[in-house]
Amino acid sequence: MTNPEHTTPAHIAMFSIAAHGHVNPSLEVIRELVARGHRVTYAIPHLFEEKIAETGAEPVLYRTTLPGPDDDPAAWGTTLLDNVEPFLDDAIQTLPQLIEAYEGDGGVGVPDLVIHDITSYPAGVLAHRWGVPAITLSPNLVAWEGYEEEVAKPMWAEPRQTPRGKAYFEKFDAWLKEYGVPKTADEFWGRYDRTLVLIPKALQPQADRVDEKKNTFVGACQGDRAAQGDWERPADAERVLLVSLGSSFTKQPDFYRECVKAFGDLPGWHVVLQVGKHVTEDDLGAVPANVEVRQWVPQLAVLKQADAFLTHAGAGGSQEGLATATPMVAVPQAVDQFGNADMLQGLGVARHVPMAEADAETLREAVLAMADDPEVARRLAVIQRDMAGEGGTKRAADLIEAELPG
Incomplete structure (x- = not known):
């Protein structure tokens, strides 16, 4: 049923990219809007068509040039410009597709409201x-008052002085001008009038300096996830550890071997080791019976029964660990994960172990210490x-x- 203030169903258009960490946080919100009687179209590459359709929304498919979740993480490069250039290039080739899909003959029609992930330029x-109005759905931290001076300017100072960096911003500005947007790249990118923050406020750095007139923390938007399947805790498992590096940065066979060494045959413990699509059980050597190696697991279902979580500290995994009150050990791999790991450690509910220090002895000691600490349980x-x-x-x-x- 719709909000009493809006009893007339509307056409709401959602836009995102083909990445689990950017699609998954929005799914329950989309499902709820559909349940309230709204028509929701969701622009997404074909790889996520089935996942979107399952919510009741209408997938609007477009071709993407971005690396997909099954691609080697190395496709994203190593520098700041390596990371951002693909999004602009993809936006330039995607926009005409979306204009045709919404405005063209046989298109889905212009919506009453746009909602979008932070990655959808x-x-x-x-x-x-x-x-029409636009609302941003942020699956991770948002900028606070002072962020520009404290973080963004120092981070961009060197890249902006390079020919490549200058060309990037010139290209961005020209694209906006071509479509009549009266803003520069600096004014457009990351500057949102209205944002719903899909993480708990506890995970937000400098939370007391966030403008909450523009940004509203709604926390984790989780459903029952029944469509993802369930997980059954073995009858003889006294304690359960989930190990997961998420969906993108999983090509880490050495790390997984250290996990097997750390927790294999550990009395009373059952280990669920999610390794992704780039590593197989054969890559791990001899695997003890108490270690369950899987390419993918229904993470939330496992965490509801877990006693500890060894995580990369992505936004989704971090908030699922908090929502299920699961003690964590964070081994971040990229982007916002390092900051999340520090936030979790600062909250007293996780220990941050850098990847370079993540050997078997360190991991075992950290997991057992977090799982056995009553103060950690209280804080969670x-x-x-x-x-x-x-x-x-x-x-x-x-x-x-x-x-x-209206």
Whole structure:
């Protein structure tokens, strides 16, 4: 049922990229909007078509040039420009596809409201073109007052002085000008009028300096995940450890071998070792019976029964660990994961172990210390309670409806 303020169903268009960490946080919000009677179209590459359709939304498919979740993580490069250039190049070739898909003959029609992931550059251009409100869904931290001076400018100082960096911003500015957006790249990129933050406030750095007139923390938007399947705890497992580096940075056979060495045959422990698609059980050598090696597992279902979580500290995994009150050891791999690991450690619910130090002895000591500490359990219980009060999926849907025209 729709919010009483908006009893007329609307057409809401969601835009994202083909990455689990950017699609998954939005799925329950989309499902809720559909359940309230709205027509939701969701622009996404074909790889995620089935996942989107399962929510009841209409997938609007486009071709992408971005590396996919099954590609080698090395495809993203190693420098800041390596990381951002693909998004702009993809946006330039994607935007005409989306204009045709929404405005063309037989298209799905111009929406009443745009919602979009932070990675979807075309969404902001389309909202301007159509003259409709836009809401950003952020699956990780947002900028705080002072972020530009403290983080962004120092980070970009050197790349901006290079010919490649100058060319990037000139290309971005020219693209915006071509489509009539009266902003520079600096004014457009990451500057949002309205953002729903899909992480608990506990994971936000400098939370007290975030402008909450523009940014609302709705916390984890989790459903029952029944469609992902379930996981059954072995009857003889006294304690369960989940090891997962998420969906993108999983090509780490040496790390997984250290995990097998650390926890294999550890009395009373059952280990669920998710290795992704780039590593097989054969790459790990002899695997003891208490180690369950899987390419993928229904993470939330496992965490609801786990006693410890060895994680890369991605935004999704971090908040799932908090939501299930699971003690964590964080071994970050890239981007925001390092900051998340520090936040979790600062909250007293995780230990941050750098990848270079993640040998068997260190990992075993860290996991056992976190799992056995009653103070960790107490802090997790407090955070879990606070997260429940942030509103999650239903509050996110309410706030989206509140932005509908009229």
